Amino acid sequence: MKCPYCGHPDTKVIDSRPAEENNAIRRRRACDVCGKRFTTYEKVETIPLIVIKKDNNREQYNRTKIENGILHACYKRPVPAERIKETVDAIELAIFKREEKEIPSQEIGEIVMEKLKDLDPVAYVRFASVYRQFKDVNTFMDELKTFLE
Incomplete structure (x- = not known):
């Protein structure tokens, strides 16, 4: 995952936990280059209704x-x-x-x-x-x- 602060293409996952009643995964990430932390969410991709x-x-x-x-x-x-x-x-x-x-x-x-x-x-x-x-x-x-x- 690309860092939203410095643009470095590789970040590491610090913590993962279920979110949105187990319909998504919340991940805390940290950038090795700038040291900033940020959150991402992973969901199942659905066909648009x-x-x-x-x-x-x-x-x-x-x-x-x-x-x-x-x-x-x-x-x-x-x-x-x-x-x-x-x-x-x-x-x-x-x-x-x-x-x-x-x-x-x-x-x-x-x-x-x-x-x-x-x-x-x-x-x-x-x-x-x-x-x-x-x-x-x-x-x-x-x-x-x-x-x-």
Whole structure:
């Protein structure tokens, strides 16, 4: 591994440990030339996942979009940040377990809604109201009835 400080092409590993719930390895490294230390992470390389949007356009999967949607749904709710992160991790795991190269955005939305039911009922309804594009109060009430059953 090349040193980010002096550019020397060879550094040594001082410490290795699991990171990101055993999905990565964190390595502390030291440069023999300049003596500086730095951290690297090693992950399994995955094939990029393509999301098929409602208008049939395709774009690369972006975890940040899911995080932002959940953060908006949980706005001013008593949901700890750690639980939000765990939920996003669980959603991402469910998506990647499908082992598909392309996934419709509707399927991602359904997975998000399923996980939000367990996280916070108000966040679930907020997300559903945007995701399902409720046209009127009756549609909204139908979703609430389904949730309450």
